Amino acid sequence: MRPIAIVGAGMMGNVHARSYRTIDETSPLSIVDPVGSRAKVISDKYRAIAASFDEILADDEIEIVDICTPTFTHRDLVVRALEAGKHVFCEKPVALKIEDAVAMDKAAKKSGRVFMVGHVVRFFPQYIKVRELASSGDVGEIVMARLYRGGSFPSHGIDNWFADITKSGGVFIDLSIHDFDFLRKLLGPVRTVEARSVELSSTVKKHSFDHGMAILRFESGALAHIEGSWAEPADMPVGFGTSYEFIGTKGMITNSYERETTLRLQTSIDGKPLYSQENPILNDPYTEELKSFILSIEEGKEVPVSCEEATESLRVALAANLSARLLRPVELSEVS
Ligand SMILES: NC(=O)c1ccc[n+]([C@@H]2O[C@H](COP(=O)([O-])OP(=O)(O)OC[C@H]3O[C@@H](n4cnc5c(N)ncnc54)[C@H](O)[C@@H]3O)[C@@H](O)[C@H]2O)c1
Known part of the structure; x- marks a missing residue:
């Protein structure tokens, strides 16, 4: 594997370091974080070299930079890394504003380097299976969907940055964007969003443990109901969970x-009812995601999650925030 630098030694920096070591035990790995104790955890555990951002940009040996910092820092770090000639991976959400995501995409195109955004849900086996079943036609055309993603508030964030909506974007932009992105991939463009959030739709501010609900109407006519939660109590036996229902014209x-x-299919094939259930085999989705990024660099292939796609998923999340604030449906064309 080519030498890689991870920027940000928090929760996702640790997850990515573990994945790179799964892919290759020995290739050079650098870690950047202004908090020395955080960088040291990754250096010690994954044999990474601590460095500054300027040092890794100036180091011609380092070809790949992986941004795992809080969302409000993404634009600056991604653009600087691309301008320094690095291939760049950036954790989701790509940014907090459309103009930032567009600037990142422009920088990537100008640099000619590979740029991928970490919409990891596309690599989870139970979601891969949905796309396979949808394209095989076994459930017919998907016309409705209901998805849940939630847990307790992410209090691990450095300086509690998740609680500041100007830094994290809140529960729709940080969390439900996973489902918005998956649904766009499955069902195509979204036309309108109607959403509410405890934090954004209430006149009493600063709940901080937010819970949001959004209804997406797709251009295809399909309808989806998405719930995202940071409101579950902390330290419960199950800290985080997801669920879904996809309803097609032939089955669900x-x-x-x-x-x-976990996964159940109910449908009918050639007029015969079919019921099946399975636990899709879990290949670590973060490792699969980063492998696909490296393969795109090695083989000059399209990245599986482009900046344009991540920008459109952000647009849906921004529409949800706007709708929750205005207490009315929002057309995607209103978000620029
Ligand atoms: N894909 C997923 O499943 C998933 C899950 C959680 C978080 N995320 C995303 O990953 C990103 C990071 O989240 P996290 O939970 O790891 O946050 P975190 O607070 O745990 O870690 C962020 C780290 O970045 C460091 N940092 C801040 N500014 C920096 C800079 N300029 N240069 C270098 N390091 C810097 C901080 O010191 C901290 O150690 C966010 O965009 C978040 O939305 C993705």
């Missing part, structure tokens, strides 16, 4: 973290 696919056997 369901999945829930609350059941032992």
Whole structure:
């Protein structure tokens, strides 16, 4: 594997360092974080060299930079890394504003380097399976969907940055964007969003443990209901969970973290009812995601998650925030 520098030694920096070491035990890995104790955890555990951002940009040996910092820092760090000639991976959400995401995309195109955004849900086996079942036609055309993603508030963030909506974007932009992105990939462009959030739709501010609900109407006519939560109590036996229902013209696919056997398919093939259930085999999705990024560099292939796609997923999340604030449906064309 080519030499890589991870920027940000928090939760995701640790997850990515573990994945790179799974892919290659020995290749050079650098870690950048202004908090020395955080960088040291990764240096010690994953044999990484601590360095400054300027040092890694100036180091011609380092070809790949992986941005795992709080969202409000993404634009600046991504653009600087691309301008220094690095291939760049950036954690989701790509940015907090459309103009920032557009600037990042422009910088990537100008540099000619590979730029990928970490919409990791596309690499989770139970979501891969939905796309396979949808394209095989086994459930017919998907016309409705209901997705949940939630847990307790992410209090691990440095300086509590998740609690500041100007830094994290809140529950829709930070969390539900995973589902918005997956749904766009599955069902195509979104036309309108109607959303509410405890934080944004209330006149009493500063709940901080937000919970949001959004209804997406797609250009295809499909409808999806998405719930995202940071409101579950902390330190519960199950800290985080996801579930979904996809309803097609011929059948349905369901999945829930609350059941032992997670994925169920109910449909009919050639007029015969079919019921099946399975636990899709778990290849670590973060490792699969980063492998696909490296493969795009090695083989000159398109990245599986482009900046344009990540920008459109951000637009849906921004529409949800706007709708929750204005208490009315928002057209995607209103968000620029
Ligand atoms: N894909 C996923 O499943 C997933 C999950 C959680 C978070 N995220 C995203 O990953 C990103 C990081 O989240 P996190 O939970 O790891 O946050 P975190 O607070 O745990 O870690 C961020 C780290 O970045 C460091 N940092 C801040 N500014 C920096 C800079 N300019 N240069 C270098 N280091 C800097 C901080 O010191 C901190 O150690 C966010 O965009 C978040 O939305 C993605």
